[in-house]
Amino acid sequence: MSQNAPGPPLCGPGIRFASNVAVATQINDLAPFVAPRPGILRRPAVEPAEVRLSEVVSALSHALDITEGQPAGHAVRTCVIGMRLAEVLHLTLDERSALFYALLLKDLGCSSNAARLARIFQADDLLLKRAHKVTDWSRGADSALYAFRYARADRHVLARTVQALKVAFTEQGSGRAMTETRCERGADIARQLGLDPMTSEAIRALDEHWDGHGMPYGRAGDQIPLLGRICGLAQTVEVFFTAHGRDAAYAVARKRAGTWFDPGMVAALTAFEDDVAFWGTLQATDQLEFVADLEPRDRVLFADEARLDDVAEAFARVIDAKSPYTARHSAGVASIAVALGRAMGRPDEELVTLRRAALLHDIGKLGISNAILDKPGKLTPEEFAAMRRHTGYTLEILRRVRRFGAFAELAAAHHERLDGTGYHLGLTARDLSPLARILAVADVAEALTAERPYRPALPRDQVLGIMRPQVGSALCPVAFEALAGMNRIPT
Ligand SMILES: [Fe+2]
Numbered sequence: 324m325s326q327n328a329p330g331p332p333l334c335g336p337g338i339r340f341a342s343n344v345a346v347a348t349q350i351n352d353l354a355p356f357v358a359p360r361p362g363i364l365r366r367p368a369v370e371p372a373e374v375r376l377s378e379v380v381s382a383l384s385h386a387l388d389i390t391e392g393q394p395a396g397h398a399v400r401t402c403v404i405g406m407r408l409a410e411v412l413h414l415t416l417d418e419r420s421a422l423f424y425a426l427l428l429k430d431l432g433c434s435s436n437a438a439r440l441a442r443i444f445q446a447d448d449l450l451l452k453r454a455h456k457v458t459d460w461s462r463g464a465d466s467a468l469y470a471f472r473y474a475r476a477d478r479h480v481l482a483r484t485v486q487a488l489k490v491a492f493t494e495q496g497s498g499r500a501m502t503e504t505r506c507e508r509g510a511d512i513a514r515q516l517g518l519d520p521m522t523s524e525a526i527r528a529l530d531e532h533w534d535g536h537g538m539p540y541g542r543a544g545d546q547i548p549l550l551g552r553i554c555g556l557a558q559t560v561e562v563f564f565t566a567h568g569r570d571a572a573y574a575v576a577r578k579r580a581g582t583w584f585d586p587g588m589v590a591a592l593t594a595f596e597d598d599v600a601f602w603g604t605l606q607a608t609d610q611l612e613f614v615a616d617l618e619p620r621d622r623v624l625f626a627d628e629a630r631l632d633d634v635a636e637a638f639a640r641v642i643d644a645k646s647p648y649t650a651r652h653s654a655g656v657a658s659i660a661v662a663l664g665r666a667m668g669r670p671d672e673e674l675v676t677l678r679r680a681a682l683l684h685d686i687g688k689l690g691i692s693n694a695i696l697d698k699p700g701k702l703t704p705e706e707f708a709a710m711r712r713h714t715g716y717t718l719e720i721l722r723r724v725r726r727f728g729a730f731a732e733l734a735a736a737h738h739e740r741l742d743g744t745g746y747h748l749g750l751t752a753r754d755l756s757p758l759a760r761i762l763a764v765a766d767v768a769e770a771l772t773a774e775r776p777y778r779p780a781l782p783r784d785q786v787l788g789i790m791r792p793q794v795g796s797a798l799c800p801v802a803f804e805a806l807a808g809m810n811r812i813p814t
């Protein structure tokens with residue numbers, strides 16, 4: 324199709340509007356939506372009815388990895404190590420099934436303390452989290468060094484010292500509170516996903532230590548659930564293995580046996596210390612293709628349509644917890660987008676896709692530092708460029724999930740504009756499907772409608788007034804008119 328060929332109109336005959344929606348008189352002004360170029364905003368293909376839950380969550384676990392400042396594949400490799408421990412320890416099938424999901428989803432609560440961490444240290448939370456994973460924070464000297472090294476890391480030594488002292492004297496107890504938030508949020512989301520209670524308990528106990536000096540509850544020994552002990556050891560072994568190799572991983576495990584880790588677990592770890600093929604394979608791949616085989620065969624969980632919605636809702640909670648500025652943003656965008664789609668007469672199956680895309684559209688923000696996301700002032704050009712990368716991350720993350728990959732491009736297009744002034748691809752009207760146009764309008768509307776720490780929620784008329792100058796040039800007039808026709812903007 325040539326560049327100027329007329330495409331199907333955005334809202335052609337048969338499109339139904341709710342009765343109170345003033346149908347766009349601008350309909351003829353609409354830039355046409357041209358059939359997608361290869362790779363751009365295709366409609367979802369027909370998918371197989373049955374998909375394994377592990378396939379979905381293992382791919383999405385990469386979003387948790389980047390939130391933790393870890394290389395992609397951290398959770399999956401942790402799962403491989405933990406399931407090998409389960410084999411050595413002869414865990415029951417039920418325990419293995421619960422452990423499998425705890426290992427993959429151990430960091431479900433990871434975004435909930437990112438903003439506070441960045442604020443306390445006045446630094447990049449991704450860097451702080453990465454460094455924290457290789458710090459023995461149960462030792463006072465190591466914690467002090469960590470604070471000195473990473474507090475205001477980009478500033479002069481004096482500013483760093485002042486900030487580190489501030490952390491030491493005014494933030495006592497913050498570490499425990501942040502760990503509690505993280506563990507409780509993670510356990511709660513696992514429960515929301517309908518996973519075994521043992522999975523939630525393991526996630527809650529992730530940072531407890533064998534000697535009782537862990538967090539948040541200071542449980543000791545057998546008070547810590549068995550699966551939690553395995554997760555704690557497996558994640559540390561993975562971090563040191565990936566960063567420094569097998570010998571370093573075993574050295575840390577042995578050094579912390581009896582303090583951080585159950586000595587029995589560390590003994591189990593030695594059972595495959597010399598399995599060169601195991602460690603070699605772990606290093607060579609991100610294990611995504613193999614990890615599904617580690618789920619006990621007669622305990623395989625499948626994700627039907629309802630469960631896929633649960634997964635999208637659960638990860639929307641992870642995304643929204645990343646910043647106090649966007650505490651209910653993803654859920655709110657989903658509500659608005661579906662209401663717009665319905666008012667514009669989009670078919671139900673499209674609304675299902677639209678809702679999932681809306682819930683996950685900002686998943687790439689998990690890879691952006693809160694020092695940028697929550698910065699009170701104007702962003703520098705470099706910070707703005709970093710912020711704009713979140714849609715590319717959304718695309719990368721969702722493309723890895725077979726059942727979500729079909730709407731990855733739609734979700735990642737929420738900052739694209741009809742006139743090509745958006746990002747990250749600079750798409751124009753001819754590339755943007757009706758759903759992409761709806762999502763863009765819903766995203767802006769929610770951002771203006773929601774209460775922010777620095778301002779109250781804006782009333783409907785003010786939201787419409789702010790958006791109106793962009794309508795037609797950047798934002799879709801039909802979607803905007805559907806919004807304007809609502810008595811109340813849903814949130
Ligand atoms: Fe966004």
Ligand SMILES: [Fe+2]
Nearest residue numbers: 652684685766
């Ligand atoms: Fe957004």
